[in-house]
Amino acid sequence: MEQGSPNQGEGTPYAPPRADLSEKPLQPEALIDTGGLTKWAIRLLYADMAMAAVAVISGLLEYRLLIRIRDGVVLSDQAIQTTAIRQGVVGLVQTLVLFTAVILVARWIYRANQNCRRLGARDMRFTPGWAVGWYFIPVLSMWKPFQAMKEIWRASAAPADWRRQSTPMLMPVWWGMWLLSLMLGSAIIQLARHADSVDDYLLLGQVTLVADFLEIPLAFALIVLIRRIHAMQRSGAMSAEQAWGVNRTA
Numbered sequence: 001m002e003q004g005s006p007n008q009g010e011g012t013p014y015a016p017p018r019a020d021l022s023e024k025p026l027q028p029e030a031l032i033d034t035g036g037l038t039k040w041a042i043r044l045l046y047a048d049m050a051m052a053a054v055a056v057i058s059g060l061l062e063y064r065l066l067i068r069i070r071d072g073v074v075l076s077d078q079a080i081q082t083t084a085i086r087q088g089v090v091g092l093v094q095t096l097v098l099f100t101a102v103i104l105v106a107r108w109i110y111r112a113n114q115n116c117r118r119l120g121a122r123d124m125r126f127t128p129g130w131a132v133g134w135y136f137i138p139v140l141s142m143w144k145p146f147q148a149m150k151e152i153w154r155a156s157a158a159p160a161d162w163r164r165q166s167t168p169m170l171m172p173v174w175w176g177m178w179l180l181s182l183m184l185g186s187a188i189i190q191l192a193r194h195a196d197s198v199d200d201y202l203l204l205g206q207v208t209l210v211a212d213f214l215e216i217p218l219a220f221a222l223i224v225l226i227r228r229i230h231a232m233q234r235s236g237a238m239s240a241e242q243a244w245g246v247n248r249t250a
Contacts, residue, residue, distance in 0.1 A: 066202050069198055124155060131152065173221060
């Protein structure tokens, strides 16, 4: 074989592979736009906080009325009826706001999980559907949704190396308040079913006040988590697009 031949190695099994310089790196998959969903979820959580504060004030007024009844003070039917109507209206509005907030947050969790995968996170344990679905499975709902939310945080922080990422202390604090709110809700249902005296209603009022007050820091903690995860995902998407642009023009 002639030394220095330009055809050396062509057509032989020993020819080195040649890179296709015309091939461009794949563009990162675009994130699902969750900007509007994030804003509305946060707005409804703020509305939930406001209604919880209103419920605390209304509950305190009702509690004072019950104390007076227990102490033998004769109250007018109008005072009792006014309190009952006020509590009913506050409870109805609070329930509607909370229900709407739950729907929006559930949709946000679903989309956030999807976006983690679009950012490049691999081998995530929780699918978008089950990141939401575990909230509705008895017993397992005590910890599975928490694990799913931690996974979303980690995959948003560093999609390529999400397993090594840590989560903030706010995460278990939020989940602890959530579990406590569930226990208080169950206690309220049981107390309401069996209340047949003023003392029973006083106890019911006390537990309800604690639950309504807890709703305020609980919703605020979730707002902080949603904002930070959304910000991390946007930052990750921008970094991926910039890296693709550099590689494409290189």
